[in-house]
Each structure stands twice: as structure tokens, then as C-alpha cells.
Amino acid sequence: MSDAAADTNGDGDVDVDAVVIGAGFSGLYMLHKLREQGLDVRVYEKGDEVGGTWYWNTYPGARCDSESHIYCFSFDEDLHREWTWSERYPEQPEILEYLQWVADRLDLHRNIEFEREVTSATYDDESATWTVEMADGERVTTRYFVTAVGCLSKPYRPDFDGLEEFEGEWYHTARWPEDGVDLEDEHVGVIGTGSTGIQFISEVGGRADHLTVFQRTPNYAVPAQNRPLSEEEYAEIRENYDDIWERARDSRLGMPFDHEHETDYGLSDEDIEDVLEERWQQGGFRFLHTFEPGAILSDPELNEKVSAFIREKIRERVDDPETAETLVPTDHPYGAKRPPMDYDDYYGTYNRDDVSLVDVDENPIDRVTTDGIRTTDDHYELDVLVFATGFDAMTGALLAIDIEGRNQRLEEKWEAGPRTYLGLMTHGFPNLFTITGPQSPSVLTNMPLSIEQHVEWIADCIAYVDDEGYDRIEASEDSEEQWVQNTNMLAENMLFSEAKSWYRGANVPGKTQVFTPFPGGLDNYREICARIARDDYDGFELGRVAAQAE
Template identity: 55%
Template sequence: MSQHRRSVAPETDSAALDAVIVGAGFAGLYMLHKLRGLGLRAVVLEAGDGVGGTWYWNRYPGARVDVEAMHYSYSFSTELEQEWEWQERYPAQPEILRYLGHVADRFELRRDIRLSTRVVAASYDEVTARWSVSTDRGDSYEARYCVMATGCLSSSRVPDIEGLEAFEGPRYHTAQWPHEGVDFTGQRVGVIGTGSSGIQSIPLIAEQAAELTVFQRTPNYSLPARNRPLDPAERDAVKHHYPRLRAEARNSPVGLPGLSRPTGGALAASEEERRARYTEQWEKGLLHGLVSTYTDILTDPDANRTVAEFVREKIRETVSDPATADLLCPTGHPFGTKRPALDTGYYATYNRDNVRLVDIRRAPITRINARGVVTAGAEYPVDALVFATGFDAMTGTLNAIDIRGRGGLALRDKWAGGPVTYLGLQSAGFPNLFLVAGPGSPSVLTNMVAAIEQHVEWIADCVDHVRQSGAVAIEALEDAEADWVGHVNEVSGAMLYSEADSWYLGANVPGKARVFMPYAGGLGAYRRRCDAVAATGYEGFVLSTSQAPERTRQEEQQQ
């Protein structure tokens, strides 16, 4: 079924809705399926004209997942696991989009998905204990529960550069790529940004363009993906062992099976032993391989430098020109404190005669004119511009929606100093509003699909608990929220993350509060904490009836 057609199902009677889900990516599709399984009526509102979320929007050349496909997939259906045949170790965007389209069709989800429908506001009515969700189409949906499945990287941003509108050529952002594709043959192309989308797209753009100029402010660590077609026997072996592998993934720190458990510190090992371990992981082509070699890679600056220098040596071995190699070597942040990229031929691309690298940290971009990019040192004529400049991560899409809870409190106002949540699932003052992979949860530090499944399943169980108890609402308590935020900060503060100006901290968005947003304690530990909260009668939450709030069992026992 085409991913581009609009939904033709009749409009849902919003008065009969139990839940509104915002977003039709991995999280929204599974949330709809789970709520249906509880006998609830739900609708998904999706801004795009097809399902897929991140994989609907990100169609830039080279867009590819950085987690192996056999594990970057749903685990909730044994039949789905066995029937889908992944073609590559790290599939490109079209294959992942086909998979999500297959899921939508297989579980008959499309009839409850409203495409081309952007949510602009959501407000909580304290009298009826229901949410009213408004869209850019002028529609309003009312439901007991509102689930934000909006994604962590879904609000793209373009830097505010003087003269941008004066540029006479086409401009593209990697997260808003034309669905029909772009042919750069014979063109002079400028790419601004060398994060993950830049690293993935630059090698393919270089193959087409007559000239490619890459404007780099901050070099990033990138590892070889070692991508390849999947052998049918290999696929079958993973499918045969899925029960064990999925269980291992759910309880691992990063939501993946098979990673070696780090033993000992890097500095306690000999240089020869370290190099052997690092080389072994480098050859495997795994995103989390190098940080899993020793226990102190993300906590000890000296230990981190050993692996960082190993990667820099690999860059120097690959890039022919020493000056260009030096520019590509990251030195301003510890390895792993920004999500590394997985690439196919990225560093080797700079050996091409038609590619040049411009250091805009040393000579910043001052303006864009009709013909190209002007830096403090030179002018670079280009025919087309590509912005690989990232996202207002984790909070950008939520803050773009006018979400109002008790007393008309705006979520964006509450979060002005940084996001505040309990377990990344709820924010106090916003009853029955759930966040999937929200700030304060492991999300982007893990396999996103494993993190999403854990959240969706917890939310579904929580909603069922509220219904079975006869309550109408559940809300995070401020004290529990404050304790959790303190714990998130404590965990990240013991690590090296704060030494990088990363989107984890919101450092890429001018004026955004610098707060480390994801939970760095690992998915397995986080899952156990969430399960314990549920097992104690939802400690840290308050249940409300239509008459009066009712404290959780945990609080009653403490009084």
C-alpha cells in the first residue's frame, strides 16, 4: 500500500475516543496496537501524508539506521518477527519505511490514522478529566488520554544565517528531503553540517556533484558500518534465537544483545591489549562497540582519550592530506559524549578531487548571498545548499505544540529551564498526558525501538490499571518528579557527557536551557525501576476519581 496516500477512513467520533496519539512512527503505531488490545478506541494524528515518523521524513541520500535491522524492529509479534525479511545489516530509509508500512497494513492500523494532520494544541479539562486536541485542519479531538509519540529528533532546524533568503539556488534540509529525490549531477553543492545526516549523505552527494564543499564547525567521531547484505542463513539463525536475544536486549544497557560486557579499566590494560580490543570492535562495525570495551570509557577522561586517539589514528590513516585529516579529527569532546555516526566511506570521501573541507570554526560563516556561502576568510560559490544542521532534540516538537495542563499551565513554560518529568513518562500538572521516549528516559542513548516498546507497554499497562481501579486520571507527583530529575542529573554528572556541546544538552539551539535530557543509567536498569513503580501501585503518581484525588497505595502506607 502506498505510503503517500491520505487516510480515507471516516472521521472518528471524538466523543467516543479513549486516547489521542500524536505521531505515526514506531511509537505511535505500536501505541495504537496496544490500546486496541485493551478494547480502547484511539486515533493517531500524523503531520506527514504517510506513516513512518523519522523514516517518513528523513529521505536524504544515505539515510540509514545505525542499529542492526534484526534488532531495530518490533518484538511484540512472533509472527511479524518471522515473516519480515530484512535485506541489509543496516537498512536504508526505503526498506525501514516499507517495514513500517507493512506493520500498519498487517495490524490494520491505517483506519485509525489521520494523515496530513498536524497537532497545534492540546488542553486538559479538569472538570471532565479529558484532553482536547486541536489540529491545523481545524479539527478537535477529545479523549481521556493523550499520548505524545512525537519522536526525539523530529523538529529540524536551520541556523539563522544572514542573507539565507537571498540565495538563488535550491536549499534542502536533510530531514525535509524531497520525496522525488534530488539529482546533483554537474552542480556545485555546499553541505553545512557534519553530524550524522551529513556524514551519511556527503559520500553519495560527492559521487554526483561536480564540486562538493563541506562546511564543518565541529568534527564528529564516525565508525565504519561494515554494512552488507544479510545472508538468509544468518537471518534464520537470529530468528531462531529471537526469544533469548530479545530478552537479553530488554535488560541490556543499550537495548541490544551480544555486546561484550566491559571488564576492567582502560588504563589498567597495556597499550597492546587496548589496541587489540579497540581494533576488534572497529572491525565489527557496531555503534556501541568501542564504548563497551572498558568500564571507564565514559567516566574517566584519561581512559576516554585512549579510544579517542585510536579513532583519530584511523582517520589519519584514511585521509591522504594531513591538513584535512587534522580538521576531521575530533578533539573538542570526549568520544561517545555525542552519538557517534556509522558511515560508509565518509573519511575516504575527502580523498576525492571534487571535495573540499572548510573549517567554519576558524573562519565562521558570516552570510549567504545569491551565489553561495561567505565565511570570514573567503566566498564559496555553490549552485545548491544542503543543511545537515540537526534538530531541536527531544523537546522541540513538544514545545511547538501549545500543551496546557491544570490551570492552563503551558508545558513549554514549565520546561523553560529544561524538561522536567517523572521517568520521562509524565510531567506533573498534566494528568493523563504520556510521553513516549521523553526527556528523562534512556531513549536516544539506546536502541530506540527497544526503548519505545518498553514505554508503550508500560503506558498501556498504566492506562489499564487506571481503568480497572475506577479512576479517571493519573498524574505524576511533583516530589517524585523532582527526585527523578535529580537522579537523572546525578547519573549523567558522574559521566563525561557535560564536556560536549551536544544536542543531548540542547547546546545546538541558541537560547535553549543546557540540561542533559536523556537518562544515562541504561535501559535495563531503567526498565527495572519502571516495573518496580508499577508493582508498588504506581509509586510517585496520584490517581483521581471524578470527585477527589486518591493517593497511591505507597503514599497511603507512608501516612
């Protein structure tokens, strides 16, 4: 235990200086950073190995949607110069292998307890400490409580009538069996066509005897243009890594991509078509950077031109006109939901005779039967049912833990939507830090860079609290209120407000719908956080326990 932590605890020693929940990207770096500062840190991980998202999501086709050379840690030059990614968008096993390699390389396993589920955490104001309890009843006391549980961690499954009567097998993609599932010669039904569904459908379309896709809302899937990375490409990346990281940090989305034009001002329709086609061939999030992403996400006329381009691409790829129109999104602008990637000819999958598309917006699911799914108009016989229905995003994993602060539970405080300052702390819950919490850029960006920025800010904050002899820090009520209002105002002035998305909790019935990430850009957000820290953590309240204050 660090001397600072031990000396400032007015009510006796704690078991550890800091408890971190989760051993994915966030938890691993938080452990490394705090341990470098001399703190005694313990990480609790529900799984039996590191990996976070990439430990749990092992379904067929699982990949990241950020390019591999930036979907990694940047804080240690040796790490990104020693590791070589095999392709532009690596699959889940390779990302998991990378995180396990990092954990070994930095000797992190010795501070992680696996197969330990945290069920509750309670704050004691007199001692400025947290008591964290596990599922097996064990308790540990700590000064700092850091959640690294991820934004997309708690699976959501619709509550369809009759599921318990289904005589086949059913799975959620986020809890795919470790040994996999043999889908050969099976009639498979998949519910959901978001990012996960698109990956799964593309992978399984040619494997199952028949695949039936139940789609509620079509999406704008842009080709990833995935490919193996050559030695020459990687040599160039390594040569320019410093510049790559600098440009990524100084960007809206945490990606080092230049845009062709700020807006479409002064461009003819032919010019716009040409530049969109060029970026379409480049693929991935480079397409969103055809114009400045903030302009695409704010200007309805510009967005419609981009959206119409994608719709036409879908029509060109799908042979059957009726199927094509079912796959064409018209109910939301491009980018108002997380833009999915097409890694393996997703739209071409629907040209296969053994793949069927059911529009459940027009033909809703009535119930699951013993041998399939009944909609209002038909019955579909299935051997295997797969839920690619996503997550209770942003808040679900946090609220699954019974967190009690000063006279209030977090679930009660966030009943009408999350309330944070910077997405890092919430009033009434001192010394509780939420990595990539609600109202931070998080899921609107390349996640590893947002994670690194949060971890470094939290570590610096903890060092400041200890060095200045304080025992606790929390967001002030006023600063929290202003930050929530600012986040909501920015979102309402952008096109995010025109989509029913998991950004707003719209995918979970009964959940309060409020835009949860901060939409002002990672570059602006970094500057705000840095200024607040320079100003001695303006907007935060710092204090000492009574024994120390006297």
C-alpha cells in the first residue's frame, strides 16, 4: 500500500489502495498505471482470463471496426513496435491474444483475481473508503473504486413468449459457447442486424443449411475493405507511429484519417459522387471521413447525400429488388447509429438461395414455438436460434452492480438517465471513477484512445488527491448538471436525435431514453479534461475525513 493512501485514511488501513473491476483494455491499463504510481491495486475479473469484450464475444465473424494499427495501446512504444497485426481488421482471437500478450509483457496477472464477480460496493463517508463485495461474500476495503466494465458488456435479449418451450438450441452472441457451435446442416434463425448481426450473418450464411434473418431495422453497412497487412505496410506504420497517434488524439473520432472536404460546399453532384466512391473503395471509417465527420453528423442535406449514396450501393449489390428495399435504411441518417462494417459481402449474402430475410417491422415476431418462430403472418422452422440483439449499453454493466454512495444508490440516481461530470465521476459517489462512463466520448470513438485518456486522467487525479493530502474527490452537483445539459444540447443539435439507437437506450424496453455518449469530439473533450485538471480539478469537490481535518 502506498504511504499516501495509508496516511490519509483516518479510520484505519484499507485492504488495497484501489479496486478495479474488469480486465479488458481499460482494466489492464488502469492496473499498470496505478501500480507504476506505487499503489497497491487489485483487479477483479468475472471471466477466467483477461480480454474484456474480446473474452466474452467469441461468436463467428467477431471483429473490431477500428483499424488494427490504432486498435491497440499507444502508451508504450515497445508494445506497438513489437506486436504485428495480421490484417486490417483483426478477428476476435487475435485481439484476445494481443491483450493476453500485453498482460504477460507487463506482468499484470499477479494483481488480477479471475472468476470473481463484484456484486456490490458501498461507500463510507466517515473513513472515505469503499467496501466492495464479491458474489461469494468476500469483502475488500479500498480508497479508490474504478469501474472498467466496458460500455457494451451486459447482453440484452428480448423477452419473447415461448422461448422456454423451444426444443432447439438458442444462444446470445455475447455469450457464445467457448467450444463453438456446429451450425452445419442446421436451420438457423438470427434476430438482429446491427454490427454483431452483420458479422454473424456474413460468416454463417454459407455454413448453415438455411439461415433466416429476422430484421427490425436495416443499417448502413460500409465495406471494411479488409485485407492482410504486408510487411511493407507495417514498416511504414511503425515509421510513422508518432504522427499517427498525434493525429488520432487530435481528431473527433480518435482516428488519424484526413477528410477530403470540410463540407460539400461548392461541389457539384458529380464531384460528391466521385469523392464518395473514392472513400467507399478505401472502406471502413475512412468513408465517414469523406467530409469532416462533424459536418456529416450535423448537416441534414449533406448527410442525405451520403446516405443516398449508400442506399444505391445496397440496391446494386442485392439481386432481388424487394429484398434490396427491405435492406435499405430510410428511418435514420447515416452515422446516427454506430456505423457497422461489412467485412465479407454482407449484402451479397442475401443473393443466396439458402438465406431468407424477414422484415419484422412489417411482420412482427409473435412468439417462439417448440420448433421455430411464429410471426403475425408465418411460421419459420428452426433448429438453432441466435440472438444478435446487442447490449444494455453504457449503463447496464454499471447498474448491474449495487453501488451505494453517500445516502443514495447509483440505480436510484440514474433512474431518469445517467448523471456524470465528464463521464468520469458522479456527485454523491466520492472516489468512484468510471472509465469511458456515460457522457464521455467512448463509443463514438476509437475506444483504446478514449480508454487511455481516461486512465491517464484518473491516475493523475488520484496522484493529485494523495499528494495534496486529501481523502476524497467527487463531482460537484452544479458541474454535473451543467455537463449533462451540455451533452444533451450537443446531441439534440446533431442528427443523433433522429435515430432510435442504443446510444439512447432505445433498444431496451422501459429504459429511459437519453443520449449517453458525449458527442462533442474526442479532441475537444481531451482539451476540456486537461483544462479542468490544470485548474486544480475545477468542478470537483475535494475533502478530508474528520480526523484529518481537525
